[in-house]
Each structure stands twice: as structure tokens, then as C-alpha cells.
Amino acid sequence: MRRIALTLAAFALGATALSACGGGDSSTGLVDKAKNDKKLTIGVKIDQPALGVKKPDGSMEGFDVDVARYIAEKLGVPESGITWKETISANREPFLQQGQVDLVVATYSILDERKEKVTFGGPYIVAHQDIMVRGDDTSITKVEDLKGKRICQASGSNSYKRITDPAPNGRGISAKLVPAGAYSECITKLKGGTLDAVTTDDLILAGFASQGGDFKILGTPFTDEKYGVGMKKGDTKGCEAVNDAITEMYKDGTAAQLLSKWFGNAKGLQLPTEAPALEGCA
Structure with missing residues (x-):
């Protein structure tokens, strides 16, 4: 009986380990969730004017918010299906890793050390x-x-x-x-x-x-900051879908409209006219 119990325990432990390694299962990926549920939880800043702001009535506005809406729509999720979640710089990776959000669109610069924890679509714009x-x-x-x-x-x-x-x-x-x-x-x-x-x-x-x-x-830019769309690590299918949406956003003129809407009056700020080079999803 003791031998049988040990065998069962080992089997259960192995099953748990396999489950833990199953993060790349496409059934839990961004594309399938959007298609099946028509809902997404998106992390955004709520206190950055022109980028992500929560208004007194509870609604969200800003460039990042509009980009997130556009991407969600291209994934098949209407605005009514979006749940906005306040996301600050310190909790972007944990929120994605814990499944608290499906996407992060929050002035999220693509960095090599962050790529070790999450997958990035984009960039959708390069700031400086x-x-x-x-x-x-x-x-x-x-x-x-x-x-x-x-x-x-x-x-x-x-x-x-x-x-x-x-x-x-x-x-x-x-x-x-x-x-x-x-x-x-x-x-x-x-x-x-x-x-x-x-x-x-x-x-x-x-x-x-x-x-x-x-x-x-001061108007003395000295770095390139590639703003990406963060998602669960390893979700290549979701990344490719997000990149397709970003490409279309520039192609159909939406990106230019949004940039003019939110930053057109900023003195000395050079706004892009073409889509930035995508990082790739490998």
C-alpha cells in the first residue's frame, strides 16, 4: 500500500509540473480568449495626461488607451468588452505573469530584461x-x-x-x-x-x-524608447495578431489621427509619420 501511495503521489507531482509548464497552450492565448470570450482585461496608466487618464466619470482616455481600443477591436473585442485595470510601472510584469491582465499598453518600453518575463508586440511608437x-x-x-x-x-x-x-x-x-x-x-x-x-x-x-x-x-532627446504591448510570455500567436493590428493602424491613418489628437499641440515634439520597425515575435 505504501508503494502504491508513493506511486500515486509521484504521478500527481508530475501532472502538476506538466500543468505548470503549459503556459504556451494556445487555448489560453490572447487570440483565442478574445475570439471566444469577446472580453479582455487591459492594463493602462490612469494618471498620465494624453497617454492614460481615468476621468471623473470612470471612463478612460489617452493615446495608449485609444491604441488599446484599436488593438482589441482588431482582435474581435468591442469596447464594451474591455475591462481597464490601473497598471503602474512597478507591476506591469507581475500583472501579466499572474494573469491579472491580458495586455499591458502603458508606456511600456521594450527592454531585453523585460523580454525574459513577458512577450512584446510592437513597438507601436518610439518615444525619446x-x-x-x-x-x-x-x-x-x-x-x-x-x-x-x-x-x-x-x-x-x-x-x-x-x-x-x-x-x-x-x-x-x-x-x-x-x-x-x-x-x-x-x-x-x-x-x-x-x-x-x-x-x-x-x-x-x-x-x-x-x-x-x-x-x-528642454527638447534634447537622448534615447529611443520603443513602446510595446505586453502580453503573457510565449504567446507568439497573440504577438503576431497585435503586430498585424499595429501595422493596420498606421496603414489606415488611425495612428496619425491619434498622434495629432493627443500630441499635435506639443511644441518641439516630432511625431512619426510611418510605423516603427516591429521587433518580431520569435
């Missing part, structure tokens, strides 16, 4: 890191001027590393890091004088600058 300071600040005019200055370290974001990390990944500038939970908190700290600069993607900065306040963007 820049610097924003208070309007009366003349002491910072270029990246090198951030030496000794207080810059924001937003939780889960890698933007500050482009300043402080050594070459080739960063500039090796000894700036002082001030922690914040999200970029909306960075802007509050900048306005209140507890920060000297916020450095992140120009689209994020342009969105906050458009909301008022005495800020200026």
Missing part, C-alpha cells in the same frame, strides 16, 4: 527620453547639467538609469535620486521644489506639460 524642469530654471539646459541635481526615481521605471548608470547603458552622471511612486508624483515634487528635474519619455513629459504649470521641456 528628454528632460523637464521648472519654467524659471536656467541652470539645466542639457543632460550633463543634471550632475548633482535632484531627479525623480519613479518606481518600476528605468528612465533614471539612463542618467546614472555607467556607459554604455547610461551617462554615468552623479545625480541625486528622489523616489516617487509614479510620474504624477514626480510632477508634484517638481512643482513643489523638492525635485530639480524629471527625465523620462518625451510623450509622458508633453502630456504633463499640457496640463498647465510652469514647466519647460
